Structure formats: C-alpha cells, structure tokens
Amino acid sequence: MTKRCICQICTCGKHRCPHRPYGIIGKGDQPCAATEYRSEFVPREGGVRESFKPEYALQTNTAPLNDETTHKHDYIKHALDKPRSFKPEEVYVPRGEFDSLTSYNKEYTPKGGERAKLIKHEGQKTISAPFEGDPTYKADYRKWEASRTEPIRHDGGYVAPSDPFKGSSTYTTDYLKHQGAMRQAIRPDQAVLQSQEPFDDRTGYRTDYIRHPQQERFQRPKEEYAPNKSALDSLTTHKKDFTPKEIELTRSMKPNQQGYQSNARFEDSTTNKSDFKRWEVQPIQTHKPDEYRAKTGDMDLNTMYNSEFTPKPLAKVNAIRPVERRAVDAKFDANTTYGGDYRKWPGGRPPAIRAQSGYAPPNMPFEGMSTYKGHYIPHAGGPQRSFKPDGIAYKSAAPFDDATMYRTEYTQKEIEPCPAAFLETPRSNFILHHMDPTGHKFYETQQEAAQSQYQQQQQQPIAV
Numbered sequence: 001m002t003k004r005c006i007c008q009i010c011t012c013g014k015h016r017c018p019h020r021p022y023g024i025i026g027k028g029d030q031p032c033a034a035t036e037y038r039s040e041f042v043p044r045e046g047g048v049r050e051s052f053k054p055e056y057a058l059q060t061n062t063a064p065l066n067d068e069t070t071h072k073h074d075y076i077k078h079a080l081d082k083p084r085s086f087k088p089e090e091v092y093v094p095r096g097e098f099d100s101l102t103s104y105n106k107e108y109t110p111k112g113g114e115r116a117k118l119i120k121h122e123g124q125k126t127i128s129a130p131f132e133g134d135p136t137y138k139a140d141y142r143k144w145e146a147s148r149t150e151p152i153r154h155d156g157g158y159v160a161p162s163d164p165f166k167g168s169s170t171y172t173t174d175y176l177k178h179q180g181a182m183r184q185a186i187r188p189d190q191a192v193l194q195s196q197e198p199f200d201d202r203t204g205y206r207t208d209y210i211r212h213p214q215q216e217r218f219q220r221p222k223e224e225y226a227p228n229k230s231a232l233d234s235l236t237t238h239k240k241d242f243t244p245k246e247i248e249l250t251r252s253m254k255p256n257q258q259g260y261q262s263n264a265r266f267e268d269s270t271t272n273k274s275d276f277k278r279w280e281v282q283p284i285q286t287h288k289p290d291e292y293r294a295k296t297g298d299m300d301l302n303t304m305y306n307s308e309f310t311p312k313p314l315a316k317v318n319a320i321r322p323v324e325r326r327a328v329d330a331k332f333d334a335n336t337t338y339g340g341d342y343r344k345w346p347g348g349r350p351p352a353i354r355a356q357s358g359y360a361p362p363n364m365p366f367e368g369m370s371t372y373k374g375h376y377i378p379h380a381g382g383p384q385r386s387f388k389p390d391g392i393a394y395k396s397a398a399p400f401d402d403a404t405m406y407r408t409e410y411t412q413k414e415i416e417p418c419p420a421a422f423l424e425t426p427r428s429n430f431i432l433h434h435m436d437p438t439g440h441k442f443y444e445t446q447q448e449a450a451q452s453q454y455q456q457q458q459q460q461p462i463a464v
Contacts, residue, residue, distance in 0.1 A: 003433050003442040006420050015420035017440070048204065058215045085241050100255070107270075109262045140359050144366045152376070158383040 007017045422428035423443065430443040 003444055004430075005440070005442060006423065009423070009430060009443060010418055010420035012418040012420075015418065048208065051208065056212065056214075060215075085237070087241065098251070098253075100253070105255075107267065109264070109266075111266070112261065140361060142361065146366070146368060152378075 005017050006015055010016070419429060423430060424432065429445055431446055431449050433442050433444045433449075435441050
C-alpha cells in the first residue's frame, strides 16, 4: 500500500507540503526542506568579529642610506685602450692594355653580302570609269501607295454615371466602433513596498573603520642638468678611416659597334678539328658460351603422371543423334503474307524543287485588305459588367446568431473539490497514517486503512 503526501493528494496545484514548499505536481521526489539543522539550531547573539587586517603604520629608520650595490662592489674598472683602425687592402689594378680579342671575334668575322631586295606585290587595278547599271532591288521593287491602317475600336455606348463618388467602403459601412472601458493594470500596487522611514546606510565598514593620519611621502630631490662644456668631436671612424682616393674612371668594355669587314678566306678550323686525334679502334671482344656436353646414360622419361595414371579399358560412348525427320514429297509453297499483300507501285524519282529563274511582279495594285479586316464584323456591346460584390448582401436587420457548435454541444461539468482541502476533516477520505521524525505527514485512504486492520486481525492467533 502506498502512503501519499499532501503534494501527491492535491489535484488543483494550490496545496503543498510545508517540508517541500517548492514542489510541483508530478515532481514529488524533491529533497525535504525540514532538516535537523533547522529544527535543532538555536540562534544566538554574537558580537562583531575583530578584523585581521594589520594596522597601517609607516616604518621609519634614522640610519643613513647605504647606496652600495652588488654591481658597485663587484665591478672592477679596467683601463681602455684606443681601438685599432681597420685599413682595407689596396685594390690591385693591373697595368697595360686589355686584350679584348675573343674566339668569337677571331673566328666569326663579318662577310660582305648584298642586301635583299624588297618583294613588292602589284596593287589592285582600278577602273576610273563610273559604274552604270541597275541592281535587282531597284529593278524589281516598286513603291506602292498605301493608306494608314485605321484602328479597330469597340464603341459600346458606355455612359459615365452622373452621381458623385461617395468613397465609402464595405469596411466603413459595416464596422461600428464600440466604446469600451480601459482595462485595469495587472501590475501590483507599489505602495506596499514603500516606506516613510529614512534609509539606514550604516554599514560595518563605516562604523568600525578608524581613519589614521598618514605621514608625508618621502620625495627625492631632482638633479639639475649640467651640460658638457667641451666641444663635440664630430669625427667618426668612417670619416677618419675612409678618405677619398683619386681613381681613374673605369674604361668601358663595350665592343665597338662598327662592323668587322675582311677579305680573308673563312677559316673553318675549330677546336674539335685541331685537337681531335684519330685513335685505332679494336674490335669488341665477344663472350663465347661454354659448349654443351651431353650426359652419359639413358634419360628416364617416366613421370608421376605416366606411372600412376595408366590407361583403363573403357567402352566407346555411343553418339546421341537427333531423330531424323522424314522427307516430304510435296512441293514447297513459297507464297508469304508479305508477298501476297504487298503490291509494287510504279514510282519514279521526284522532280527537284528549283527556284524560279526570275521574279515576275504582279500587274494588279496591292489591295491592302487582310483576312481579319474582311471577316471581322463589329457588334454593338455595352460596358463590361463589374464582378465586384455589392455591399447590400452583407447587411442584415436580423439579430446576430451567435449560437456556435461549442455553445450548443458543450455540457457543463461539475468540478470536484480538491481532496487536499478536506484533510483532517470528517469529509475527507484520507486518514493520517504516520508522521516521520522531521514532521512530514503521510496519509492513506479509509479503504486501505480498513483492509490493513482486517489483515492484522486475521494474523492474530485465536484462543481455543
């Protein structure tokens, strides 16, 4: 049998157990709010804890300041020698004339040759006489007199209405504005949260904090700038070591652009021809394989297949031949449906469609009457009827029929009261079963209580 709490018995969601004030229907597995600490803890008055913050006091010392540092104590001043200046090696310039004669200039000498003649094509021959002749367009085309095409209009005798346009729409005529009262605000009244007492801004920091006077901060006097009275030596290492030298301009190695001409015979001796020596070539030594020598004795040609798979006596398989058809002495009829129904029609090659040799313009004048103008008959017709619905159909003097399917078929049911509201009253169907040590109450139905009581009576022994 299950024992239920007030949270499980409630069906309206308004009754909750005081031990689970934040419980929701269907979520009864939340921890109990009543704990041993809350039931047995007795609050006691205690004073304000003392602050562990140390008192701020400026530590002063009357001893003189020792400015000796590790750098000053361990640093040994050594004598500095003057740095040696580096002088680069002098550039060696060879004396004498530069021999610019190369193998290319020596072997490839310019040769005299005639200049290629220009191949000029003859221009197109033109005729100075004017062109006389009529083109095909001017000869065949003749300008015809044509009148302007009249537009086709449908004059149905439309008469515009004489009444002025009212401009009233269906929405304006059917819609009636009703005056309604202003809705009340759902916001709670703020007067409950206001207080007439002054705001108490006293905090523990303001009451316990004691302001102590501070000493003035020590400031070191600034050293005045003393400029150097000696003149600035602007001579740098670069200016001292790198002095200007008098050097002649480098002569251009560019060869002369004048053509080399010579009447001497072309010397075709190259380095390959002069240095190449013809060596005697010996024939390539070929490798001769060893001669085959046959082994003495007879060769055993018996293999495993020949020795194990010996021929067996088998009968000859009879050939399976199809049954021969008997010959028919009748004459073969070669007439088919295609040969009987098909008839060969006499037909020749269709004549070729060729264009006419010349255009023959008609002698009759152009009528200008099309099929549309000749067959079209204008009919008198009125203006097209408007398909816009009129507003008369939406007006009615009968009262509004608000009988909906919900109102006609809805049956009002009686709402049963919440069973948690009748707990511990004569009208309740639940009886208190037990209360746990934390004060949490559990209930059971009267039928379950009567059934459990009946089972206890049956288990008791019967005196004989």
